[in-house]
Amino acid sequence: MGIKMWIVQLSLNTHIELKDKSNARCYIEGLSLTLSNPKPILFFMSLFPQFIDSQGSYISQFITLSLTFCCLVMTIE
Template structure:
Protein backbone atom coordinates (compact mmCIF):
# COMPACT_ATOMS: atom_id res chain seq x y z
CA UNK A 1 0.00 0.00 0.00
CA UNK A 2 2.87 2.36 0.79
CA UNK A 3 4.52 1.83 -2.60
CA UNK A 4 1.16 2.29 -4.33
CA UNK A 5 0.69 5.62 -2.56
CA UNK A 6 4.13 6.74 -3.77
CA UNK A 7 3.34 5.83 -7.39
CA UNK A 8 -0.33 6.76 -7.79
CA UNK A 9 -1.27 9.94 -9.65
CA UNK A 10 -4.38 11.56 -8.24
CA UNK A 11 -6.67 13.86 -10.10
CA UNK A 12 -8.22 16.80 -8.32
CA UNK A 13 -11.35 16.93 -10.46
CA UNK A 14 -13.61 16.10 -7.55
CA UNK A 15 -15.91 18.90 -6.56
CA UNK A 16 -17.01 19.16 -2.97
CA UNK A 17 -20.49 20.56 -2.52
CA UNK A 18 -21.25 22.15 0.81
CA UNK A 19 -24.70 22.91 2.08
CA UNK A 20 -25.31 26.60 2.48
CA UNK A 21 -26.22 27.36 6.07
CA UNK A 22 -26.25 30.75 7.65
CA UNK A 23 -23.88 31.48 10.50
CA UNK A 24 -26.83 32.01 12.82
CA UNK A 25 -28.27 28.59 11.99
CA UNK A 26 -24.91 26.89 12.57
CA UNK A 27 -24.57 28.72 15.89
CA UNK A 28 -28.08 27.69 17.02
CA UNK A 29 -27.44 24.05 16.05
CA UNK A 30 -24.14 23.99 17.95
CA UNK A 31 -25.62 25.72 20.98
CA UNK A 32 -28.62 23.37 21.17
CA UNK A 33 -26.32 20.35 20.83
CA UNK A 34 -24.04 21.63 23.59
CA UNK A 35 -26.87 22.54 25.97
CA UNK A 36 -28.52 19.14 25.56
CA UNK A 37 -25.29 17.24 26.29
CA UNK A 38 -25.15 16.16 29.96
CA UNK A 39 -21.39 15.44 29.98
CA UNK A 40 -20.23 19.08 30.23
CA UNK A 41 -22.71 19.72 33.03
CA UNK A 42 -21.34 16.78 35.01
CA UNK A 43 -17.79 17.87 34.18
CA UNK A 44 -18.33 21.37 35.53
CA UNK A 45 -20.24 20.12 38.58
CA UNK A 46 -17.29 17.89 39.51
CA UNK A 47 -14.44 20.22 38.52
CA UNK A 48 -15.40 23.74 39.61
CA UNK A 49 -16.21 23.10 43.30
CA UNK A 50 -12.58 22.11 43.85
CA UNK A 51 -11.49 25.64 42.96
CA UNK A 52 -14.09 27.56 44.95
CA UNK A 53 -12.82 29.32 48.06
CA UNK A 54 -15.40 28.97 50.82
CA UNK A 55 -14.27 32.28 52.36
CA UNK A 56 -14.73 34.29 49.15
CA UNK A 57 -17.72 35.48 47.16
CA UNK A 58 -19.38 32.55 45.39
CA UNK A 59 -20.95 34.62 42.62
CA UNK A 60 -17.70 36.19 41.44
CA UNK A 61 -15.97 32.80 41.53
CA UNK A 62 -18.77 31.07 39.63
CA UNK A 63 -18.59 33.81 36.98
CA UNK A 64 -14.79 33.86 36.71
CA UNK A 65 -14.26 30.11 36.31
CA UNK A 66 -16.70 29.53 33.41
CA UNK A 67 -15.62 32.73 31.64
CA UNK A 68 -11.99 31.67 31.84
CA UNK A 69 -12.89 28.22 30.54
CA UNK A 70 -14.96 29.70 27.69
CA UNK A 71 -12.14 32.05 26.64
CA UNK A 72 -9.68 29.16 26.56
CA UNK A 73 -12.07 26.98 24.55
CA UNK A 74 -12.70 29.79 22.05
CA UNK A 75 -8.96 30.35 21.61
CA UNK A 76 -8.24 26.63 21.18
CA UNK A 77 -11.12 26.03 18.75
CA UNK A 78 -10.17 29.13 16.75
CA UNK A 79 -6.69 27.66 16.39
CA UNK A 80 -8.20 24.36 15.19
CA UNK A 81 -10.36 26.22 12.67
CA UNK A 82 -7.37 28.19 11.39
CA UNK A 83 -5.27 25.04 11.00
CA UNK A 84 -8.13 23.20 9.26
CA UNK A 85 -8.63 26.08 6.83
CA UNK A 86 -4.89 26.21 6.13
CA UNK A 87 -4.75 22.44 5.58
CA UNK A 88 -7.79 22.53 3.29
CA UNK A 89 -6.21 25.14 1.03
CA UNK A 90 -2.87 23.33 0.97
CA UNK A 91 -4.37 19.88 0.33
CA UNK A 92 -6.54 21.08 -2.55
CA UNK A 93 -3.40 21.99 -4.49
CA UNK A 94 -1.71 19.25 -6.58
CA UNK A 95 1.56 19.69 -4.68
CA UNK A 96 -0.30 19.22 -1.39
CA UNK A 97 -1.80 15.92 -2.58
CA UNK A 98 1.63 14.69 -3.69
CA UNK A 99 3.25 15.58 -0.37
CA UNK A 100 0.42 13.92 1.58
CA UNK A 101 0.73 10.76 -0.53
CA UNK A 102 4.50 10.65 -0.06
CA UNK A 103 4.20 11.05 3.73
CA UNK A 104 1.37 8.51 4.01
CA UNK A 105 3.20 6.06 1.76
CA UNK A 106 6.36 6.43 3.85
CA UNK A 107 4.42 5.75 7.05
CA UNK A 108 2.83 2.63 5.55
CA UNK A 109 6.20 1.38 4.31
CA UNK A 110 7.71 1.91 7.79
CA UNK A 111 4.81 -0.03 9.31
CA UNK A 112 5.42 -2.83 6.81
CA UNK A 113 9.12 -2.98 7.63
CA UNK A 114 8.34 -2.96 11.35
CA UNK A 115 5.79 -5.73 10.93
CA UNK A 116 8.20 -7.82 8.86
CA UNK A 117 10.97 -7.29 11.42
CA UNK A 118 8.84 -8.21 14.42
CA UNK A 119 9.25 -11.67 15.87
CA UNK A 120 5.60 -12.25 16.77
Protein backbone atom coordinates in the same frame (compact mmCIF):
# COMPACT_ATOMS: atom_id res chain seq x y z
CA MET B 1 -19.23 1.51 10.32
CA GLY B 2 -15.56 1.45 9.29
CA ILE B 3 -15.83 -2.06 7.84
CA LYS B 4 -18.98 -1.07 5.97
CA MET B 5 -17.12 1.90 4.45
CA TRP B 6 -14.37 -0.44 3.20
CA ILE B 7 -16.84 -2.88 1.69
CA VAL B 8 -19.04 -0.35 -0.08
CA GLN B 9 -17.58 0.89 -3.35
CA LEU B 10 -18.27 4.56 -4.01
CA SER B 11 -17.90 6.01 -7.44
CA LEU B 12 -15.85 9.15 -7.92
CA ASN B 13 -18.83 10.85 -9.51
CA THR B 14 -20.89 10.75 -6.34
CA HIS B 15 -22.37 14.16 -5.70
CA ILE B 16 -23.04 15.29 -2.18
CA GLU B 17 -25.70 17.92 -1.93
CA LEU B 18 -25.05 20.39 0.85
CA LYS B 19 -27.81 22.44 2.35
CA ASP B 20 -27.26 26.15 2.64
CA LYS B 21 -27.70 27.27 6.22
CA SER B 22 -27.44 30.73 7.62
CA ASN B 23 -24.82 31.57 10.20
CA ALA B 24 -27.52 32.17 12.80
CA ARG B 25 -29.03 28.74 12.12
CA CYS B 26 -25.63 27.04 12.48
CA TYR B 27 -24.97 28.95 15.70
CA ILE B 28 -28.34 27.96 17.20
CA GLU B 29 -27.80 24.31 16.29
CA GLY B 30 -24.31 24.30 17.80
CA LEU B 31 -25.45 26.08 20.95
CA SER B 32 -28.39 23.72 21.50
CA LEU B 33 -26.15 20.70 20.94
CA THR B 34 -23.58 22.01 23.42
CA LEU B 35 -26.11 22.96 26.09
CA SER B 36 -27.87 19.60 25.89
CA ASN B 37 -24.68 17.52 26.08
CA PRO B 38 -24.53 15.94 29.56
CA LYS B 39 -20.77 15.23 29.58
CA PRO B 40 -19.55 18.84 29.88
CA ILE B 41 -22.32 19.62 32.37
CA LEU B 42 -21.19 16.77 34.63
CA PHE B 43 -17.53 17.71 34.10
CA PHE B 44 -18.03 21.30 35.23
CA MET B 45 -20.31 20.27 38.10
CA SER B 46 -17.51 18.06 39.42
CA LEU B 47 -14.60 20.40 38.63
CA PHE B 48 -15.72 23.91 39.60
CA PRO B 49 -16.82 23.26 43.20
CA GLN B 50 -13.26 22.23 44.08
CA PHE B 51 -12.00 25.72 43.25
CA ILE B 52 -14.83 27.78 44.75
CA ASP B 53 -14.41 29.10 48.29
CA SER B 54 -17.59 28.60 50.28
CA GLN B 55 -16.93 31.77 52.29
CA GLY B 56 -16.71 34.04 49.22
CA SER B 57 -19.15 35.21 46.59
CA TYR B 58 -20.20 32.22 44.49
CA ILE B 59 -21.26 34.19 41.40
CA SER B 60 -18.03 36.18 41.04
CA GLN B 61 -15.90 33.06 41.53
CA PHE B 62 -17.96 31.09 39.02
CA ILE B 63 -17.73 33.87 36.43
CA THR B 64 -13.96 34.11 36.95
CA LEU B 65 -13.53 30.35 36.49
CA SER B 66 -15.79 30.33 33.42
CA LEU B 67 -14.00 33.25 31.77
CA THR B 68 -10.61 31.69 32.53
CA PHE B 69 -11.74 28.43 30.96
CA CYS B 70 -13.11 30.22 27.88
CA CYS B 71 -9.88 32.16 27.41
CA LEU B 72 -7.81 28.99 27.69
CA VAL B 73 -9.98 27.16 25.18
CA MET B 74 -9.80 30.05 22.68
CA THR B 75 -6.02 30.22 23.12
CA ILE B 76 -5.55 26.47 22.63
CA GLU B 77 -7.81 26.20 19.60
